[in-house]
Amino acid sequence: MQIRDSMVSVGEGAAVEVRRIRHEQSQGPTLVFLHESLGSISLWRRFPEHLAKATGYDALVYNRLGYGSSSDEELPRPYDYQEREGAVILPRLLDELGLDKVVLIGHSDGGSIALIAAGALGERAHALITMAAHTYADKLTVDGITEMMDRYQTTDLREKLQRYHGARTDDLFRAWHTVWLDEGFDESLDFSDWLAGIQCPSMIIQGEIDEYGVPEQVADIVAGIGASAQPLFLPDTGHSPHLEKPDQLLELVCDFLLGIEPVKSENRH
Template sequence: MAVESKDLFVEVPGGQVFVRQWTADRSSGVPIILLHDSLGSVEQWRSFPEALATATSRNVIAYDRLGFGRSTLRTSPAEAGFIDEEAQIYLPAIVAALGLSHYVLFGHSVGGGMALVAAAISGSHCAAVITESAQAFVEERTLSGIRDAKNAFESEDQFSKLTKWHGERASWVLAAWSEVWLAPAFRGWSLDPYLGKVRSPVLALHGDSDEFGSCEFPRRITQGVHGLARMEILSPCGHVPHREREGDVLGLVQRFLVENGIA
């Protein structure tokens, strides 16, 4: 199945976000919107969006959050409410610009938290949510992983990996992740205020060896949401299942959408 991609920029409060859409032959049904992780970007999804479009016969959309990738540079420090902000301000602006009435949200890592918050506030517009390695609260394993990564990025070689994807935005991107999550004021954060408001079906994917969070995260998510929910633990697998176990992730997503009648 052939897949074509199209790039565009969308105006949002504070600048422009870079958006890429993948369209498969004979694609139909509700499109899937990808929400990237704390250091991520459209390009860092690599081959997965095209594979997802092919496996599900749906349009797939990904975007660089403001300050990331090819989107407008941000200079002011990220704030503790950045997850709610994405769900309440930026994602709705993109959805409106693309003229989408319904969509499936697929969020990796913190993008999974954003997807659940967005589902909680968007009502029936969100047909389903797939979280992958999503944090549900602040766990010591998460903080330890962030500290280790922050220390590693002090190496010029390691930091160059960030600049490859984010250019001059790289320092802001790293600080937006590490400084917020490691701040004492953020220790009380969780998805609990939103989970009970999620009515759409939820698939929570998690690696058994995820260095940024235990399987308590998907368990909290699936037990807390109001709608139908399923947890799938991939083994052996770390924090990036769509790269480490792409075939399994594609199969689970396709089956989940079919079983829940997501047209």
């Protein structure tokens, strides 16, 4: 496989940092990885590479606006930032790269964005996999963010995050907790139309001991999508299955993806 990093335009003078993992010959849709609120390309570790190798699919991992070397994001984050990312920015990125058939894989905030993108992309979405996605801020979400804010101020968490986000660390942390603890933001969230528009096979994953989300998040998402969605709870797993149980998750996701009817790759590049 070949791994290359580059900058790709997403319109309006903005560009995002992308990492492409490619085989000599593409064997299906492209895996698209959407990171969490405090995540990045590098914080996926090697999971994208391992999944690309196991499935034979190419992969695309990118830093959202405001992360890594990507252009700045709008701050403070508007209430509709997830919709803009999933329904506007990501489709522009896929168009720019000529990717017509994708598997959306999102973690936490990226999982929520993946739900929106799957609804927006229609038949371009071959499959959807979310881990710890949220469609509202439940009690565990609020309590977990509040606890994280305390750790940010009293422990070495800030220094650890600076290894990945550098000078943007404070802005990213503030953007994350400010919007998610805003009651107006929670009241504005409405995923019903996006979920109803999802046509592809979907695996909705959550750790049984996820400290940021109640199990009802999964039940509500699956109900909103319908028969094409299946829930999956991982025992002894918290908020980040790809970091806590990478081998188990890799096997489960591979079985899910390779069990879907094969499609001929339609990627133009």
